[in-house]
Amino acid sequence: MSLLLNEEQTMLREAAASFLAERSPVAAQRRLRDQGRAPHFDEALWREVAAMGWTAAALPEEAGGLGAGWKALGAVFEHSGRHLAALPLLSSVVLGASLLHEAGSAAQRAAWLPRLLDGSARLALALDEQPRHAPQAIACRAVRDAGAWVLDGDKRDVLDGIGADALIVVARLPGDEGLGFFIVPAGTPGLTVAPRARIDSRNCAQVRLRGVRLGEEARLSAHADVAQLLDAVLDRARACLAAESLGLARAAFEMTVEYLKQRVQFDVPIGSFQALQHRAARLYVGLELLESSVAAALEALDERPHGVAQAASLAKAKASELGELVLNEAVQMHGGIGVTDEFDLGLYLKRMRVLSQTLGDAAFHRDRWARLNGF
Known part of the structure; x- marks a missing residue:
């Protein structure tokens, strides 16, 4: 999602890419899984993330945030997906802090927002x-x-x-x-x-x-339209989940293309087989369309509040559907190694299965998009 990012958002994107590659590679998620201990994420890493300002990126300055916008936070989620980083960013910030900022009383905001943004508390x-x-x-x-x-x-x-x-x-x-x-x-x-x-x-x-x-x-929210507020907060989370799915699917696609170049059968790389080239090409086109959908949803959150619901459901529907297809194809084109636990692709497959269902699957959001547009 490099389209139309300002300087601050670009810097945050680059920081997320380098930091997560170094401090939260896929091997770290594998260790967390094998340890099997709650809370299933690295609490020291979470404190570092908060210190870097990621928890405050999207919230406005009057709430103690940086006001960098949802496009900035979406870039963080994209790289979280790419590295399978386990962070409570969606639950505690996108859902928790965002909801508290809009619905909480002055006393509730004062009691919770500073601690949510510095990572010392979670909702x-x-x-x-x-x-x-x-x-x-x-x-x-x-x-x-x-x-x-x-x-x-x-x-x-x-x-x-x-x-x-x-x-x-x-x-x-x-x-x-x-x-x-x-x-x-x-x-x-x-x-x-x-x-x-x-x-x-x-x-x-x-x-x-x-x-x-x-x-x-x-x-x-004693005096708010709770249903409307809930939808607004969920749409922010859905756009972020779509961004995470984009990063994850791109990483799996790149792993697959590299494997097609290296795996030799009948004395030639299997990537030279036209049937596999066509399948990879279709996935590439789908990923480009998904990137555009995610960018549109994040831009709507920042600039076009009346189009957020449609854009968020479109991005989430596309992410859920394409994400499952990319991972299915990745496993098939890898062959037997694609389903072994020792190979990272299996971790990507499992995470994508969960992402595709979280806060609504493709069918849920296709139906919602149709209703929002009067069909």
Whole structure:
């Protein structure tokens, strides 16, 4: 995504490329997986990332951010995908800090934003309850009781929920009040956070809330359009996930092209076979189209707020669909070695499978895009 980046964004992109290549290569993710210990990311690396300002890149200056824009942060996500870097950037910053900045009270922002941006605290969004992404299908209930809020329900696939200092729980309010956001600190009585194993070995949690009592100060966005705000925050995350998918798919494609040049069969490199050349060419074209879609979504976040939803769903749909195709083709063109655990391609395949489903798969976003455009 080198298109139309300003000087500050270009510098951040270059810093992300060099830093992650050196400090978070794919071998580091393999070590984290093999250790199998929560929180499934390098906490020292996370503190370094925060010190470099990545956590503050997209937030405006009045929130303590750098105001570099979503195109800058998208470049970071692209290189995170390329190196399979495990960072709680999406959960704690794109979802958590972004939501808190827009929906939190002055006291809530003062208590949380500085710690989120310096990496000393983490938030996780507890949203989905269904096997597939369904952000409006919320059964978790919040009811008033003697001046308090009482939450009951279950949440699944909470990104980076293990070890988070607090969860932002989306719950359904009484009557026709719609949805509400609540900050639930870790260790609150009635809250259970359990690890959920996933094929990419990243931090993911199952959350259970049983009679969780909270004061009024725990509620966010008491006067906001919660459904609209939730969609806006999710679209930022979807654009960032599309950028991560782009970086991952490009890395897998480059590995595959290099293998086609090196693997010899019938005394010639298999890359000389026309059938494989055609398959690789189709993937290349698809990646160029995906890059344009991701750039458009990030640009919309920075400059065209009325077109964000369509652009984000288009980018996420393309990323989910093409990402799976690129990795399937990469494995097939590598042959048997492509499915061995010792070869890095398998790690890329597993991560892409998770990315393609996170916050909506291709079918979800094709349907959403069609509805947004009146079809």
